[in-house]
Amino acid sequence: MMIADRDQQEAAGLNWLVDKYSFPISESKQISELAEVMAVLENERPDVLCLELDMVPEEKWDMMKTFIDRYVHEVIAVTAESTFERAMQAMSIKALDLWVKPLSPNSVKRSLQQAFHKLSNSVRALEDNYSVPSIRYESLFMEDHLSFQYPVYLVKTESMDDLAVLRSFIDQFDFYYQPLVFSTSDRIALVFQEYISEPLKQAQNFMQEWDREVGKPLVIAVHSEPGEESLHQIYMKLRQVMETTFFTGYQQVLTKVYEWQDMDPFLTMTEQRTWVYMLDEGRRDQIKSWLYEQFFNINPPYPDPGLLRTRLTSILAQVRRFMIRKGMIDEENEKMYKRVFDSILYSPVLYRIVQDLILFINDLLGVIAETPGPGKKDAIEEAIVYMEEHYRKAELTLQDVADHVQRNPSYLSYLFMKRYGRSFREVLSTIRIQEAKELLVASDDTIQLIADQTGYSSPNYFSRVFKQATGKTPNQYRRRH
Numbered sequence: 388m389m390i391a392d393r394d395q396q397e398a399a400g401l402n403w404l405v406d407k408y409s410f411p412i413s414e415s416k417q418i419s420e421l422a423e424v425m426a427v428l429e430n431e432r433p434d435v436l437c438l439e440l441d442m443v444p445e446e447k448w449d450m451m452k453t454f455i456d457r458y459v460h461e462v463i464a465v466t467a468e469s470t471f472e473r474a475m476q477a478m479s480i481k482a483l484d485l486w487v488k489p490l491s492p493n494s495v496k497r498s499l500q501q502a503f504h505k506l507s508n509s510v511r512a513l514e515d516n517y518s519v520p521s522i523r524y525e526s527l528f529m530e531d532h533l534s535f536q537y538p539v540y541l542v543k544t545e546s547m548d549d550l551a552v553l554r555s556f557i558d559q560f561d562f563y564y565q566p567l568v569f570s571t572s573d574r575i576a577l578v579f580q581e582y583i584s585e586p587l588k589q590a591q592n593f594m595q596e597w598d599r600e601v602g603k604p605l606v607i608a609v610h611s612e613p614g615e616e617s618l619h620q621i622y623m624k625l626r627q628v629m630e631t632t633f634f635t636g637y638q639q640v641l642t643k644v645y646e647w648q649d650m651d652p653f654l655t656m657t658e659q660r661t662w663v664y665m666l667d668e669g670r671r672d673q674i675k676s677w678l679y680e681q682f683f684n685i686n687p688p689y690p691d692p693g694l695l696r697t698r699l700t701s702i703l704a705q706v707r708r709f710m711i712r713k714g715m716i717d718e719e720n721e722k723m724y725k726r727v728f729d730s731i732l733y734s735p736v737l738y739r740i741v742q743d744l745i746l747f748i749n750d751l752l753g754v755i756a757e758t759p760g761p762g763k764k765d766a767i768e769e770a771i772v773y774m775e776e777h778y779r780k781a782e783l784t785l786q787d788v789a790d791h792v793q794r795n796p797s798y799l800s801y802l803f804m805k806r807y808g809r810s811f812r813e814v815l816s817t818i819r820i821q822e823a824k825e826l827l828v829a830s831d832d833t834i835q836l837i838a839d840q841t842g843y844s845s846p847n848y849f850s851r852v853f854k855q856a857t858g859k860t861p862n863q864y865r866r867r868h
Contacts, residue, residue: 388415389433391424392465393442397488401437404495410503421447428458435502436462437486440476448476455480461502465490469550471572478524485524485570487551493558497565522567522578526618536613538586540566540593541625543574545604545637545735550575552601560593574629576622586611590640604637611642633692634685636736650690652697654705662705667712669752675745678702682741692737699731699740706748715751719801723747750798757802766792767806770799771814778818781844785811819843820856827865834861 388405392398398417405415416433418424421442427433436459443451455462464477467488477485483505484498544553553575557568564581583589590607597605608628610621628641654662665674682695707724710716730743757766769792777783788811789796803811819841826837838849853861 388412388435388437389424389427389431390415390417390437391419391421391442392417392437392439393419394439395419397439397490401490401495404490404492405499408496408499410499421451425451425454428454432458434460434506435499437465438462438480439465440473441466441468452480461505463498463502469570469572474524474571478528481523481525483523484568487554487570491555491558494554494568497568522580522618524569527569527571527576527622528619530619531617533617534615535618535621537581538579538583539610539618539621539625540577540586540590541574541608541622541629542577543606543629543632545606547573549601549603552603553597553605556597556601560596563589576625578618583611587640587642594638594640598638606632606637607640609640609642630692631689632735633695633737634689636738645687645689647691647694648688650694650698652694652701654698654701659705662702663709666706666709666748666752669756671749671752674748678741678745682737685737695737696731696740699744700728703728703731703744706744706751710751713751713755715754719804720751720754723750723797723801746795746797750795750801753794753798754801766794766799767802770803771818774815774818778815778822778842779840781842783815783842815842816852816856820853823849823853823861824857824864824868827861828868837861 390398390401392401395417398419402415402417405412412435416427416431418427419442421444424438424442428436436455438451438455462480462482464473464480464482464485465488466473466477466485469487474485483502484494486494486498542553542557544550550570550573554568554570557575557577562579563583564579566577566579569576569578579586587609590609594605594607597603606629608625610625616624624644628644631641631643631645632639661677664670665677682699703724710720710724724747727743727747730740734740734743770788773788773791774783777787785796785800789799792799794802800811803809803814807814809817823837823841826832826840830837832840834850835846838844838846841849843849843852850861853859853864857864859867
C-alpha cells in the first residue's frame with residue numbers, strides 16, 4: 388500500500404489507522420513528493436494507492452492517470468477540497484472512494500475493506516458480500532445501461548456548510564445494511580447493495596435521528612422500487628424529486644417525481660400597473676397579499692422553479708423602477724437590492740425568497756414614510772430616547788430598539804447611518820461613554836460600579852472602550868477632571 392500525501396502528519400495518521408484495523412498489508416509506504424510517487428508506482432506497482440489529488444498539478448494530471456491505469460490495482464482519492472472538480476478527478480482515475488479531510492476512521496475502514504475484498508482471490512466470497520457489480524462514482528453520472536435493483540437515497544442539507552457534518556453522521560448511523568457513500572459537491576448518494584424490507588421507514592428513522600442530534604434542515608429523496616432503471620437514471624430522477632423542496636421546504640423524505648408545468652413568468656401590463664399603484668401608494672398589506680396569493684400554498688402540479696424565479700425577478704424590476712423614480716439609489720439600498728436579487732437566484736426555498744422580497748419592499752416604503760411631518764413621529768428620535776432610558780442594560784440590542792419603534796432592524800440600522808453616519812452600536816456606545824464621564828466626575832463610585840451602571844458587564848472591557856473613545860483610562864479622566 389502506498390500513501391501519497393504532501394502532509395506527512397496526515398500520511399502518518401492514515402498509516403496508524405491502517406495498523407489499528409490490522410489490514411492484511413505486507414508493506415506500507417508514505418511518500419510526499421510527486422516524482423517519487425511515480426517512480427514507486429512504476430517499479431513496485433502497489434496493490435492500493437491512497438492519493439492526495441491536491442498534490443498533482445494540472446500539467447501532470449494526464450501522466451498520473453496513465454501511471455495509475457498501468458501500475459495500480461485499486462486507488463482511493465484524498466482531498467481537502469470538497470468540490471465537484473475533485474469528485475470528477477476521482478472518477479477519472481476510477482477511484483474506489485473519495486476521502487475528504489479531515490478523514491473519518493469509519494470511512495477509511497469501509498473503503499479499505501472494499502479494496503481488499505476486491506483484491507481477494509476468493510470470487511465467491513466477494514459475491515457473497517456484494518450481490519451486484521462494484522459501483523463507482525461514474526455510475527451516477529454516466530449511463531452504463533445496466534439495471535440497478537436496490538434502494539438508493541439522495542441526501543442534501545440546505546446549507547453546504549453542513550455537508551461534512553452529514554458525512555460524519557452517515558458514518559455513525561446504524562443502517563440495516565451499510566451503503567456505499569458517494570459525495571458530490573452539494574449532496575450525498577447512499578447506494579445500497581442489499582434488499583431492504585422497509586427502505587422508506589429507514590430513511591424516516593435517519594431523518595428523525597438527524598433532527599434530534601443535529602437539528603439542521605435536511606431532505607432525503609428515496610428510490611426503493613426495483614425496475615429496469617440504471618443507477619444513473621435513478622440518480623437523475625432523485626435529483627428531480629429533490630427539487631420539490633423549492634415549494635415544500637426541507638425536513639422531509641420525498642419519493643414522488645413531478646413534471647414541471649409551463650407558465651408565462653413575466654408580469655402582464657395589468658399586473659405592472661397594479662404594482663406601480665401599490666408601490667406609489669405605499670400599500671404594504673396589498674403587496675403582501677398579492678405575493679402570498681401568487682407564491683404561497685402552490686399545489687401540484689408545480690410550475691417550473693426556474694420560471695418562478697424569472698417571475699420574481701420581473702417583480703423586482705418593478706421595484707427597481709420605483710427606487711429610481713423616488714431617487715432611492717444609494718449605497719445602502721443597493722446592498723439590500725443585491726441581497727434580494729441573490730436570494731431570488733439562489734435561495735433553495737420559495738417562501739424565504741418571498742419573505743426577503745416583502746421585507747425589502749417594506750424597508751423602502753418605510754424610508755419614504757420616515758420624512759417627519761405634522762403628527763408624524765421620527766423613528767430615530769424615538770430610538771435615541773429609548774436608548775437613553777435603557778442604556779444600562781448590557782444586553783440591549785438593535786432588535787430591542789427596532790421592536791420599540793416598530794421598524795425592521797436592518798432599516799433602523801440604515802436610518803442611523805443616514806442620520807448620523809454611525810451604526811447603532813456606535814451611537815449606543817457614545818451614550819454610555821457620555822454617562823460614564825459624568826459619573827466619573829460627579830461621584831466616587833468604583834470603576835467596576837460605573838461600568839455596571841453604564842451597561843458594561845466587564846470593567847476591563849469598559850476601560851478599553853473608554854480609552855478608545857477619550858484617549859484616557861477612566862482613572863486618568865477622573866484625575867484630570
